[in-house]
Amino acid sequence: xxxxxxxxxxxxxxxxxxxxxxxxxxxxxxxxxxxxxxxxxxxxxxxxxxxxxxxxxxxxxxxxxxxxxxxxxxxxxxxxxxxxxxxxxxxxxxxxxxxxxxxxxxxxxxxxxxxxxxxxxxxxxxxxxxxxxxxxxxxxxxxxxxxxxxxxxxxxxxxxxxxxxxxxxxxxxxxxxxxxxxxxxxxxxxxxxxxxxxxxxxxxxxxxxxxxxxxxxxxxxxxxxxxxxxxxxxxxxxxxxxxxxxxx
Amino acid sequence: xxxxxxxxxxxxxxxxxxxxxxxxxxxxxxxxxxxxxxxxxxxxxxxxxxxxxxxxxxxxxxxxxxxxxxxxxxxxxxxxxxxxxxxxxxxxxxxxxxxxxxxxxxxxxxxxxxxxxxxxxxxxxxxxxxxxxxxxxxxxxxxxxxxxxxxxxxxxxxxxxxxxxxxxxxxxxxxxxxxxxxxxxxxxxxxxxxxxxxxxxxxx
Numbered sequence: 001x002x003x004x005x006x007x008x009x010x011x012x013x014x015x016x017x018x019x020x021x022x023x024x025x026x027x028x029x030x031x032x033x034x035x036x037x038x039x040x041x042x043x044x045x046x047x048x049x050x051x052x053x054x055x056x057x058x059x060x061x062x063x064x065x066x067x068x069x070x071x072x073x074x075x076x077x078x079x080x081x082x083x084x085x086x087x088x089x090x091x092x093x094x095x096x097x098x099x100x101x102x103x104x105x106x107x108x109x110x111x112x113x114x115x116x117x118x119x120x121x122x123x124x125x126x127x128x129x130x131x132x133x134x135x136x137x138x139x140x141x142x143x144x145x146x147x148x149x150x151x152x153x154x155x156x157x158x159x160x161x162x163x164x165x166x167x168x169x170x171x172x173x174x175x176x177x178x179x180x181x182x183x184x185x186x187x188x189x190x191x192x193x194x195x196x197x198x199x200x201x202x203x204x205x206x207x208x209x210x211x212x213x214x215x216x217x218x219x220x221x222x223x224x225x226x227x228x229x230x231x232x233x234x235x236x237x238x239x240x241x242x243x244x245x246x247x248x
Numbered sequence: 249x250x251x252x253x254x255x256x257x258x259x260x261x262x263x264x265x266x267x268x269x270x271x272x273x274x275x276x277x278x279x280x281x282x283x284x285x286x287x288x289x290x291x292x293x294x295x296x297x298x299x300x301x302x303x304x305x306x307x308x309x310x311x312x313x314x315x316x317x318x319x320x321x322x323x324x325x326x327x328x329x330x331x332x333x334x335x336x337x338x339x340x341x342x343x344x345x346x347x348x349x350x351x352x353x354x355x356x357x358x359x360x361x362x363x364x365x366x367x368x369x370x371x372x373x374x375x376x377x378x379x380x381x382x383x384x385x386x387x388x389x390x391x392x393x394x395x396x397x398x399x400x401x402x403x404x405x406x407x408x409x410x411x412x413x414x415x416x417x418x419x420x421x422x423x424x425x426x427x428x429x430x431x432x433x434x435x436x437x438x439x440x441x442x443x444x445x446x447x448x449x450x451x452x
Binding site: 002005006008009012015016019068073076077080103104106107110128130132136137138139141142146151164165167168170171181183186188190191192198199200202203204206212214215218219221222225226229 | 266267269270271272287291294295297298299301302305308309314315319351354355358359361362365366369370373424426427428429430431433434435436437438439440441442443444446447
């Protein structure tokens with residue numbers, strides 16, 4: 001038990017060390033240049049630009065995941081990406097709307113959006129555009145779907161924690177991009193959204209929106225750790241069979 | 249100092265809790281439970297704060313007569329009414345009534361609608377996005393699984409059970425494990441960013 005804990009601790013320390021190494025060994029731009037193309041992110045900025053140029057509103061849904069639970073990772077990434085995407089969307093004629101199904105994420109998201117509005121000197125028009133639309137998954141979905149009725153949302157980005165109800169939310173705008181950490185949600189969003197992220201891609205949103213150098217560094221470290229894990233699995237499986245014995 | 253103090257506190261407390269998770273040393277165990285107890289208390293306070301912040305924001309929008317202000321009055325009245333009701337009758341019976349007669353019926357009706365949306369979008373995906381052999385694979389899997397589900401009540405078609413069992417037991421399980429391993433790495437990276445103070449949702 002203690003040995004397993006020690007191995008786990010060494011794993012996390014190694015991961016952290018690699019992030020620090022990448023942060024100081026590479027230029028931030030180099031880290032971002034290494035990123036492979038993900039259609040959702042290239043399409044997202046193009047879609048945002050076209051929507052803003054046409055003067056249509058945009059909606060950013062942060063999901064209903066709480067910072068305290070399992071969905072905390074996607075909620076944090078969503079908040080971080082929100083800063084970058086919100087800054088971009090603020091240049092348009094129409095203020096972006098944002099929604100969350102969790103009280104704390106709502107407060108933090110409001111802070112992000114209101115700060116951006118003040119920085120752009122548009123506080124009078126664009127303050128308080130963050131809404132909490134429901135606390136249960138389905139309540140949140142139903143509440144968020146009321147937005148297009150009032151504002152003809154043209155583009156929506158679902159980035160955070162969504163389950164099967166994400167499929168319903170994908171109907172909220174003509175163009176919808178979806179990303180969630182929930183496996184059922186990922187399958188549903190893949191079928192229903194114009195572009196969707198699969199697997200851990202949702203947790204890389206910070207790096208792809210260039211939210212900060214640490215995001216690029218941690219993604220590089222994550223790739224190194226992935227290869228280490230693959231190597232361990234490939235070497236560990238035959239070793240386990242030889243040392244412990246295979247079969248049922 | 250105003251900014252770095254909360255970051256230092258968050259990083260320090262987070263590091264201790266993480267360390268005790270892996271290395272359950274008796275010296276640190278007491279600290280870990282104390283911090284976790286505090287976090288539960290803070291979660292409760294944060295929820296109450298979020299509720300009042302929500303009411304404050306809605307009231308500001310109503311006063312400005314912004315788009316949808318009538319709807320907002322309804323939201324504020326419902327939220328305040330529910331809050332007051334729960335305060336005066338905080339028994340599980342009240343919460344259970346809300347769940348049984350408001351939230352669950354609403355959720356189930358939306359789930360029914362989702363079946364229609366998914367069927368339509370599944371076909372849309374096959375014809376719009378399914379280049380190459382992808383669409384054929386998708387349709388075959390969908391038909392085999394549908395036949396297998398059907399035969400469970402109508403009669404034996406053994407080969408579909410074998411195929412669907414293999415799909416669920418081997419293909420799906422392997423795919424899910426691969427996805428979960430990747431996501432676990434992503435979660436660790438996110439946690440380390442917060443722990444090192446690089447991600448600061450608490451800063452604003």
